[in-house]
Amino acid sequence: MYTREMIHIENLNKSFGDLHVLKDVNVTVKESDVVCLVGASGSGKSTLLRCVNFLEKKDNGKIIIEGKEITQDTHDINEVRQKVGMVFQHFNLFPHMTVLENIIEAPVHVKKIPKDEAIKEAKALLQKVGLDDKADVYPSKLSGGQKQRVAIARALAMKPDIMLFDEPTSALDPELVGEVLSTMKELAEEGMTMVVVTHEMGFAREVADWIIYMDEGIIVEKAKPEEFFTNPKEERTKEFIQTIGLK
Amino acid sequence: MPSIGHLLQTFFDSSDLFIDAMLLTLQLTVVSILVGIVIGLFFALLKISNIKALEWISNTYVYLVRGTPLIVQIFILYFGISGIFLIPDFWAAALALAFHNGAYIAEIFRGTIQSVDKGQMEAGRSLGMSKALTMRRIILPQAFRRSLPPLGNQFIIGLKDSSLAAFISMNELFNVATTLGSNNFDEMTYLLIVAFYYLVLVAILTLIVRAIEKKLAVSDR
Numbered sequence: 328m329y330t331r332e333m334i335h336i337e338n339l340n341k342s343f344g345d346l347h348v349l350k351d352v353n354v355t356v357k358e359s360d361v362v363c364l365v366g367a368s369g370s371g372k373s374t375l376l377r378c379v380n381f382l383e384k385k386d387n388g389k390i391i392i393e394g395k396e397i398t399q400d401t402h403d404i405n406e407v408r409q410k411v412g413m414v415f416q417h418f419n420l421f422p423h424m425t426v427l428e429n430i431i432e433a434p435v436h437v438k439k440i441p442k443d444e445a446i447k448e449a450k451a452l453l454q455k456v457g458l459d460d461k462a463d464v465y466p467s468k469l470s471g472g473q474k475q476r477v478a479i480a481r482a483l484a485m486k487p488d489i490m491l492f493d494e495p496t497s498a499l500d501p502e503l504v505g506e507v508l509s510t511m512k513e514l515a516e517e518g519m520t521m522v523v524v525t526h527e528m529g530f531a532r533e534v535a536d537w538i539i540y541m542d543e544g545i546i547v548e549k550a551k552p553e554e555f556f557t558n559p560k561e562e563r564t565k566e567f568i569q570t571i572g573l574k
Numbered sequence: 575m576p577s578i579g580h581l582l583q584t585f586f587d588s589s590d591l592f593i594d595a596m597l598l599t600l601q602l603t604v605v606s607i608l609v610g611i612v613i614g615l616f617f618a619l620l621k622i623s624n625i626k627a628l629e630w631i632s633n634t635y636v637y638l639v640r641g642t643p644l645i646v647q648i649f650i651l652y653f654g655i656s657g658i659f660l661i662p663d664f665w666a667a668a669l670a671l672a673f674h675n676g677a678y679i680a681e682i683f684r685g686t687i688q689s690v691d692k693g694q695m696e697a698g699r700s701l702g703m704s705k706a707l708t709m710r711r712i713i714l715p716q717a718f719r720r721s722l723p724p725l726g727n728q729f730i731i732g733l734k735d736s737s738l739a740a741f742i743s744m745n746e747l748f749n750v751a752t753t754l755g756s757n758n759f760d761e762m763t764y765l766l767i768v769a770f771y772y773l774v775l776v777a778i779l780t781l782i783v784r785a786i787e788k789k790l791a792v793s794d795r
Contacts, residue, residue, distance in 0.1 A: 380700055382696055382699065405699075405703070405704055408699065408700055408701065409701075409702035411700075412700070413696075413700035415697065415700075419691070419696060422716065423715050432703075432712075433698075433701035433702060433703055436711060437701065437702045437707070438702075482700075482701070
């Protein structure tokens with residue numbers, strides 16, 4: 328069966344000054360795939376994710392989203408970003424707006440959806456992430472896990488085709504990680520195409536279709552979860568799995 | 575030194591003139607701060623534009639204002655403006671003060687805009703919002719809240735600075751005090767009285783600024 332390529336990255340390079348963060352990276356993500364990017368801090372996985380929605384500017388290489396090669400010159404990046412939702416480690420909710428206002432902000436002001444319609448959709452999304460009672464609350468009154476679920480709802484409000492997660496549970500207290508992961512898992516089960524930078528190996532093993540292990544700006548190994556954890560091919564992957572104590 | 579009795583007598587006798595002058599001082603201050611806020615926001619945005627030429631313009635403006643005495647600026651702008659356009663003295667004085675306040679307000683805004691976490695801009699951009707839209711809807715509302723206390727402070731400084739408008743014949747507080755003082759050969763009495771008016775005005779403004787700060791602290795989110 329043919330499935331659409333949602334993200335296709337070819338020979339992507341990115342440096343910060345003298346530091347070569349991404350070295351000739353090639354990645355393909357197909358429709359409904361859940362891809363987990365794992366690796367040590369500084370391996371380039373967050374930078375790779377941020378290049379996909381152009382928060383970082385690539386040095387060279389190709390970024391192809393839904394079949395179209397995207398560059399800052401040929402495409403309206405704002406339009407591309409509407410299809411590619413992003414969830415941040417530190418939530419980045421808008422503190423001067425209520426939960427509901429956070430969610431309808433972009434649909435109303437970017438997509439020009441009528442406000443009452445946007446509110447209706449936002450309430451449905453809040454129900455989906457289990458926070459329909461928090462619509463009129465300001466973000467400062469929420470726990471970390473609730474904030475991240477609002478952030479997910481906010482990204483979903485733009486009806487993206489792809490969702491990017493940049494260490495979505497790394498800033499959370501351990502007891503709040505589960506609620507965010509289960510929201511993400513539901514999303515995956517609905518068929519959302521997802522790229523997740525994570526240290527949660529349990530989640531990666533259970534939910535991911537593919538696991539990509541990165542080290543020093545290079546993709547060392549891409550494998551199905553079972554294979555990745557039980558029978559890694561590369562020496563560096565084996566070491567990584569040993570250090571995180573999962574086998 | 576004048577006696578207490580003489581001071582009080584003079585205070586009540588001159589109150590009509592001083593209250594008119596106080597209203598003019600307040601008008602000058604309010605107009606110059608409001609116009610200064612518009613100028614300040616404009617130059618703050620130039621400053622953070624990441625466009626070298628615009629940054630240079632903004633930095634030069636701030637440098638010129640900070641690097642020269644206010645009285646010199648007032649004279650230059652007063653004679654400069656009235657040499658080209660026929661505008662009322664009030665507006666010449668108000669615009670000169672606004673030009674001065676604008677530089678300090680630009681620095682206030684630049685600081686508070688840059689103090690907003692850069693994740694806010696990224697979050698807006700990641701939702702497909704343009705840079706300008708994110709600035710207007712997300713960054714500036716947060717920056718404005720943080721700007722209120724330092725703006726209140728600038729308001730108090732601007733109030734006192736408006737006394738220099740006396741030198742371009744505005745009948746504001748300080749001018750009335752020196753005129754009455756020299757007409758009556760009684761400078762010290764009128765200077766003490768005008769100092770009292772300034773203190774009252776500043777006390778009121780300080781209370782307002784504090785109330786705003788308190789309100790912001792309560793709803794701090």
